[in-house]
Amino acid sequence: MSEIEKTAYRLLDEVGIVLDHARAVEMLHGLGCRVDAGRVFIPPDVVGRGLERVVPYRTLYDFDGSPACTLGDGQVRFHSGGGVPFILDLETGERRRPTLDDVARATRLLDALPNVDLIIPLVGPHDVPPELLTVASTDVLLRHTRKPTWSAPIDKAEHVPFVVEMAAACCGGMDAFRARPPMCLCASPVSPLIFTRDVAGAILAIAELGAPFLSLPAPSLGATGPVTLAGSMAQQHAEILASLVIAGAARPGTPVMYCSRISAIDPHTAVSIWGGPEVGLSSGIAAQLAHRLGLPCDSYGFCTSASRLDAQFGYERLANALVAALGGVDILSGMGSTENVMTAGLEIAVVDDELAGLIRRVHAGVEVNDTTLAYDVMAEVIRGDGAYVGALHTARQMRKGALWVPGISARGAQAPAVVEAARARAREILARHQAEPLSEDSRRHLDEITARARRELSGA
Numbered sequence: 001m002s003e004i005e006k007t008a009y010r011l012l013d014e015v016g017i018v019l020d021h022a023r024a025v026e027m028l029h030g031l032g033c034r035v036d037a038g039r040v041f042i043p044p045d046v047v048g049r050g051l052e053r054v055v056p057y058r059t060l061y062d063f064d065g066s067p068a069c070t071l072g073d074g075q076v077r078f079h080s081g082g083g084v085p086f087i088l089d090l091e092t093g094e095r096r097r098p099t100l101d102d103v104a105r106a107t108r109l110l111d112a113l114p115n116v117d118l119i120i121p122l123v124g125p126h127d128v129p130p131e132l133l134t135v136a137s138t139d140v141l142l143r144h145t146r147k148p149t150w151s152a153p154i155d156k157a158e159h160v161p162f163v164v165e166m167a168a169a170c171c172g173g174m175d176a177f178r179a180r181p182p183m184c185l186c187a188s189p190v191s192p193l194i195f196t197r198d199v200a201g202a203i204l205a206i207a208e209l210g211a212p213f214l215s216l217p218a219p220s221l222g223a224t225g226p227v228t229l230a231g232s233m234a235q236q237h238a239e240i241l242a243s244l245v246i247a248g249a250a251r252p253g254t255p256v257m258y259c260s261r262i263s264a265i266d267p268h269t270a271v272s273i274w275g276g277p278e279v280g281l282s283s284g285i286a287a288q289l290a291h292r293l294g295l296p297c298d299s300y301g302f303c304t305s306a307s308r309l310d311a312q313f314g315y316e317r318l319a320n321a322l323v324a325a326l327g328g329v330d331i332l333s334g335m336g337s338t339e340n341v342m343t344a345g346l347e348i349a350v351v352d353d354e355l356a357g358l359i360r361r362v363h364a365g366v367e368v369n370d371t372t373l374a375y376d377v378m379a380e381v382i383r384g385d386g387a388y389v390g391a392l393h394t395a396r397q398m399r400k401g402a403l404w405v406p407g408i409s410a411r412g413a414q415a416p417a418v419v420e421a422a423r424a425r426a427r428e429i430l431a432r433h434q435a436e437p438l439s440e441d442s443r444r445h446l447d448e449i450t451a452r453a454r455r456e457l458s459g460a
Helices: 002-015 022-031 044-052 100-112 130-142 157-169 174-179 197-208 229-250 277-292 311-326 346-364 375-383 392-399 418-432 440-458
Strands: 017-019 034-036 039-041 054-056 059-061 067-070 077-080 086-088 183-187 213-215 254-260 263-265 297-300 331-335 343-345
Touching: 002 039, 002 044, 002 229, 002 277, 017 022, 017 229, 022 034, 022 039, 022 044, 022 197, 022 229, 044 054, 044 229, 054 229, 077 346, 086 346, 100 130, 100 346, 100 418, 130 157, 130 440, 157 174, 157 183, 157 197, 157 440, 183 197, 183 254, 197 213, 197 229, 213 229, 229 254, 229 277, 254 277, 263 277, 277 297, 277 311, 297 311, 311 331, 311 346, 331 346, 343 346, 346 418
Parallel strands: 054 254, 077 331, 086 343, 183 213, 213 254, 254 297, 297 331
Antiparallel strands: 017 039, 034 039, 059 067
C-alpha cells in the first residue's frame, strides 16, 4: 500500500493535475501549490493539510433524521447503481431507453428490498432534456423513498443548489440537512487527473453548501489508466486526494468518503468491461487505502459483463462482490445493473438483494460461544434419539438466523428459475409497496424547485 501511496503523491507533486477553474486554481495556489502551463502541482504537505480539512462521512441518515447505519462498524452495506443508460422492460424483456417512470418504479422497488441500504437514481431517464436530468431524477427519487440517498454524478455547478435544496425540503430544512444529511452529492474527475471547469465547479458548490461529497474517478485499465492494476490504483488515489484537497479548501469540515470505480479495457474489443476479477481486486485495495486515511470506502462489487441473467452473471458478480466485501469495503455499489453498467433491470435488483443477503452471511463469519458450540445440546441429543430437529436450541437459533434462508433461490426440483422468481417478486413488490408519503409542504417545495430549475436551466 505504501508504494501505491508514494506513487500517487509523486504524481500530484511532479506531474500535477489539469484544473480548468480559475477560483479553484487560486484556492490551491493560496495553499502552496505551484501553477504552471495550465497544471496545478500539489506537494505532499498540501495534501496532508488538505486531508485535515475534511472529515469522514460515516453515518448515513434517512429523511426522518434517524441514523440508518454507520459505515466502518464491521458490517458491509449495499446500494444501487446509478444513471444506467438502458433498462430491461420487466414485462417484455426488451432492452430500451429508460424514462422518469422507470426511475420511480426502480426507487419504489429498492425502497422495499431489505438489503438495499442506500438508493441512487438507478437509470438515466431519456424523456427529459439533458440539462434537467439530474434535477428531474432527484425529484422522482425523493418522492419514493425515505432511505439514505446519493445524487447521480453531478457535472455542472448550477445543478448543485437545486439538488441540495430539494433534499433539504424533504428532511426539515437546510439546518437539518447539514446536521443529519440524508443525501450525498457525487462528482467525477476525468481520468487521467483532469478536473474540467464543470467538475471542479461542482465540487466547490457541493462543499460550500455543506453537503457530503464523493469523488468518483473511474480509470479504465489500459485506456484512461495504466493497464497494470497497481498503476491505475495509484492514479485513482491521486485523483481522489486532489478532489479532497479541493473540497476541503472550499469548506473545511466537508464530509467525504473514498470511492473506487476502476474498470478495464477488453483487449479484443476496446470496450470498457466491469466483469473481470480486477474490479474485485481493485475494490479490496481501495478499502485498504481508504482505511489508511481514516475514511470509509465505497466501491463496485455488483458488476458483470454479462448481458443477461445467466451463469456468467452469477460467477462474475459474486466473485467481485465477495472479494470486495471480504477485502474490507464498507459499502458495495452496483445493485440492479448488468452488461458493464450499461443496462439495468428490476429483476436484477431483486437477484442482487438475494446476493447481498448471502454476502452479509459470509461476511458475518462464525460466532463461537457456549450457545453456538452447543455442548449441552449435543450431549442431550446424542444420549437421546439423535435428532436435533426437535431440540429447542434448533428452533431458537433458526429464528436468530443461524442458517441463511434465501428468498428466490431454487431449493427444489419444482422451483421456478431464479430469473422468473425475481420477476415475480419485483411485480409483487410494485403492486403493493409505496414509500412513506412526503408531507404536503415537502411536495409543494419540490414542485416549486423543479419548476424554477426548468426555467433557469432550460429556459422552459
